[in-house]
Amino acid sequence: MNRLNRDQMAARVAWDIPEGAYVNLGIGLPTKVANYLPQEREIFLQSENGLLGMGPAPAPGEEDWELINAGKQAVTLLTGGCYFHHADSFAMMRAGHIDICVLGAFQVSVTGDLANWHTGEPGAIPAVGGAMDLAIGAKQTFVMMELLTKQGESKLVEACTYPLTGLGCVSRVYTDLAVFDVGAEGASVIEMVDGLTIEELRKLTGVPLAFAA
Amino acid sequence: MNRLNRDQMAARVAWDIPEGAYVNLGIGLPTKVANYLPQEREIFLQSENGLLGMGPAPAPGEEDWELINAGKQAVTLLTGGCYFHHADSFAMMRAGHIDICVLGAFQVSVTGDLANWHTGEPGAIPAVGGAMDLAIGAKQTFVMMELLTKQGESKLVEACTYPLTGLGCVSRVYTDLAVFDVGAEGASVIEMVDGLTIEELRKLTGVPLAFAA
């Protein structure tokens, strides 16, 4: 089957982001989505550290280390973008002003619970950053992840075993094998890669899956 | 005895405001205090509608009706002043960033309770504005009022009979006859006008009064 690579996954997520959306891309994999946003759509990227209208990385040598994103990488500001303080930035998230937040995940449950901040391993130093705010605040929270761990276990689960980031907050999960809607009704498959069947997908995930018509 | 007129009262209050103080002057009588602040002291006047560094009234004909004070009178901005929104403005008060607030009053109790927003008369339309925020927020709340009503009743009372603005919030009361400290310990007289005795003052107010040494 045609498993998507990470760039293809990013392009797939980007396809679903409409013109005019206010979007926060989490650190790591979701950051790639910015590279695939259709040029003809005006989309507003927000960064939690106080930036709206985030542009692409500057040319090498032109970095301004007072203009960075949440991942602490140098970025640029689009014409029409602006700066604000941390309380206003998280107000944008917490009150649902952000339309779409795209996050990575360790696990997502079929009801939309998210685990993406802490492995819960003994001795691990916990660090949460803005993950919990992002998870629950946006109008829609998308997760982007490989469906299976390296050990072949499904990261789409009936109930998360890792410590939670937020309850029932995820609405859609983009993976390398399929796209799912999740929520109070459980998980349903929106689309699958070529060559994959719903039966195979059920076997891989081990969770109840509806199939969206 | 030398009862102070309203301008003399304002001058007396102004005398107690130190250089560098952030001050909010309530509408009505306290507004007069601005006219008597010693020129050699830099004092910052805040207006609840989003203005710090408020200057005097503009020359007639030069009013800008987007530059007004809490009493909706035209004012000016001093060099170095600035504008901000209502939430920041009331944060300045509520969190004690304002050093001194000067308010008028219907009644003040010996323990510092303030009544200045509502007569409680049946049929009266209540209106509170910023009174309750101003009363409890500043580091020190001063009241400025004639000691007696037109009917000769003391406005410094054992317990307010008018609806309260705030509990135990007033620290000092400036009147036309005397200056009082009020608070948990009760009222004490800081100074009196010439020709008035503590016995007369006790008789006029009818409340227990200590006499500050």
Added chain:
Amino acid sequence: MIDKKVASAGAAVADIFDGASVMIGGFGTAGMPDELIDALIARGVGDLTIINNNAGNGESGVAALIREGRVRKIVCSFPRQPDSHHFDAAYRGGKIELELVPQGNLAARIQAAGAGLGAIFTPTGYGTLLAEGKETREIDGKHHVLEYPIHADFALIKAQRADRWGNLVYRKTARNFGPIMAMAAKTTIAQVADIVPLGSIDPEAVVTPGIFVQRVVKIAPALAAAA
């Protein structure tokens, strides 16, 4: 291309519905979106809940809304003004509901809505008539009252300049409730003196980022004066 410009005040308020909650900016003469209010009156909807610092005065703006019988409830801090006779009459006639809120709590509750908080404990109003029946709690030796956020379906505000993304700057004390109402309403409509090209507003000086503004309509000051 995203362009939040709307051609007229009438078009800007065209989806305000019967029963809507509407925040209206302004304090005194400063920041009152008079032309948007006129358009709202012309639209003819009623049963409105209005959130404003005052309850209107004279014959225009919020006073006119009340005079026309469009307001079911008003949430404000200072309804009593020398010329607030339309509110006075409606209130005494039992035709309008009043929720009186200390001005700082009004600002804090609007800000809480814009920030997605569920409730706040505020010291203002404790022990007064305006806290009667409300939950209270002593925190760090200080008494507080539990107050809930004030959300609204629409906010009508006045700013000085906008761009097509809805970034706003204000003028002097006309700023007042504008920035926090813009954050608290589902749909924020700003009337501005000028709409400038993207990038004309210094990104360091934007007061209300465009994310909080859905529509901007230019009402030239000259037009405003003639209206």
Added chain:
Amino acid sequence: MIDKKVASAGAAVADIFDGASVMIGGFGTAGMPDELIDALIARGVGDLTIINNNAGNGESGVAALIREGRVRKIVCSFPRQPDSHHFDAAYRGGKIELELVPQGNLAARIQAAGAGLGAIFTPTGYGTLLAEGKETREIDGKHHVLEYPIHADFALIKAQRADRWGNLVYRKTARNFGPIMAMAAKTTIAQVADIVPLGSIDPEAVVTPGIFVQRVVKIAPALAAAA
């Protein structure tokens, strides 16, 4: 005449005491008041509670404070970074207390302190480890956690420009926690690239009004780079 200028970073932090709580602005490389932190280290006080988004990295700033054993407790959202080895060692050695706070709750709690609120109900963190043992409440169908304000004795922040009254403007994403920390601390100390005459900062563009700032110290970028 009020002049909040202080001659040196050392003089600016001279009254920070053992056991003080100190907010430190900055997010990543942006807005970190490095020279003020160096001065604080040089001052030699300890038993500090530090409030910052991170727990230091590399060998400078908050990491150096921790390395020198000056920090009893840190309140932050993201202590784990590739080069946060001084925090890691202190934490694993049981030498530092960690209060981990979701970043938005950190911002909201700091803002609540600056605004004089007693507590806030926030939806963030509900149902997670970070809300364990905390009071919760369902409001309008949504679960919330009760969180308390974060106050501090001092805030050390970095801004771009100040005047002698302490009005501040920032530069790009160096703004981050500066404005809200300035409001939440008893004494706010800002290091700035430039101190300009009163009136040089547009009153419409002031981000932190001087009322929230007690001291400003100029650390020229050239000096900063050489330090």
